[in-house]
Amino acid sequence: MSTWNAWVHAARLRTLPLALSCVLMGGFLAYADGRVDGIAFMLAIVTTVLLQVLSNFANDYGDYASGVDLSGRVGPVRALQGGHLTMSQMRSALFTTSLLAFISGLSLLLVADIPTGGLITLLMVGLLAIIAAITYTIGKRPYGYIGLGDLSVFIFFGLAGVLGSHYVINGTFDAQNILLAASCGFFSVGVLNLNNIRDLEADKVHHKNTLPVWLGRKKAVIYHIVLLTSGWMTALGYHFLNYTSWHQFIFVLALPFFVFNVQRLISQKQDSIDPLLKQLALSTLLFVLLHGLGWVIA
Template sequence: MTNVKTNSPRAWILAARPKTLTGAAVPVMIGASYALKTSGWHEFRALPALLCMLFAFMMQIDANLVNDYFDFLKGNDDTTTRIGPRRACSEGWITVRAMRLGIIITSIVSALLGLPLILFGGWEMIPVGALCLLFCFLYTTKLSYLGLGDVLVLIFFGIVPVCLTAYVSSRILSMEILLSSIACGIVIDTLLVVNNYRDRDNDRRDGKKTLVVRIGSRLAEQLYLWLGLVASIIQAIIIADIKATALVVYATLHIATYRQMCATNHGKQLNRILGITARNMFIYGIIVSAIIILT
């Protein structure tokens, strides 16, 4: 991609990492499904669900730009050693000054998209949105270096978006929704685990003590496997219906991907495993959402 012009639309699309948006979409899909199940088609409030989806997308893009910018400043995106996808600042696709402006704009747009949710969920939506923005920055700058990224995924890609979407779309919250949100966060964490598994050598060199660096590659492989399986079991128990057997499709795909991950172990081929994991995660979201609506 040597023909990417600096600060061009294509450069910004690459920096936004559109493939990562599945991680933002899945929890909102599940939350909206619970709201639809409770309210029915005639009383389901589609506007707040749509706002939640747009807010999630913009926050994901904002997080990607923040990650690109601060990792570049720390020297973590060295093009000579990096095996993950190329990053905009390190490749010169986007200048540092332009990236700072991009982060400001995406942060403001995220806030503006989330602000109308006050009309549907009350003033408590303000601190929730503020925390999303705060931890968007803290993840890359501090918490990922302490191995706390997996905790943030569970909270901000599971509990918060699933419960928030269900609440603003139908004014409901329940233990069933909470447990389902935890299962969702666990599934999405598989994406972070394989990402950190791929980067474990570079992270160890840079002093980035991710969970994978702390526990080692073998335990990380087992963690990846059991995250997907445990999430499937939790969600199947919650649903408690014959339709939950459809989750076997996701579990089978997940096990196959785990085997490919172990066989690959190192190198750029793990980028392919990352893509397959994202696909599996999206399939999980579709299956769970469909079961919730139909049960």
């Protein structure tokens, strides 16, 4: 594998649809509210992609350093695990990507039409996002190893991702948008939960105590069903509260893909779960795109 291909592999491009979903939802909400700052929208996308790549690099580094990737892992072989990159190269990548994410995020805040108080708040959220991406699996006590990854994903890929994007793109805040932000958050946690169910046995051996390790596979599947159901209930709740036209319910066309995800999880063996991660990430992106289509038509 060439060095370039190794970096592309380490960046895990298949995770980007999920990362983009929260920004797109924020952008579509801004469109529905009648105002979109195009430059801020593009910078929000760039910043989100950089944060996702940073998280992937950090996850590759942290799991390799802790030994989780050295034996028993079910998913695709990672860059460090496969010997395609060195620890030194990955440390340099972590620093560079963190710096680029900070510069992009700061540029976003500078072009956004928001008051000073909001700017400072979002700057703090951005810095926390960078720290959270790194410390998920890196450090003396990474929070991803004590079952807190789900909460972090819900916050940064749901609440902060959608509400923050909407705020910098539109310049306003609407509390009812929390429902759609939560919806994206639940689906994002669902992808993480699938990842953790897939790696359950290896994580158990290496003391990576994710929620599926604590719950066991059967209860982790039930948890997955609760996550996806909650995502749909919060989305429907938002639209019933903000009903203007039946077109805004076009997003329900994505429902069969989520049902399929649950059905396959229930029937699949441990080593056959990996394709469901990509399937749920793409289903979430479709869910968001259909929201945008509904608002455009309406």
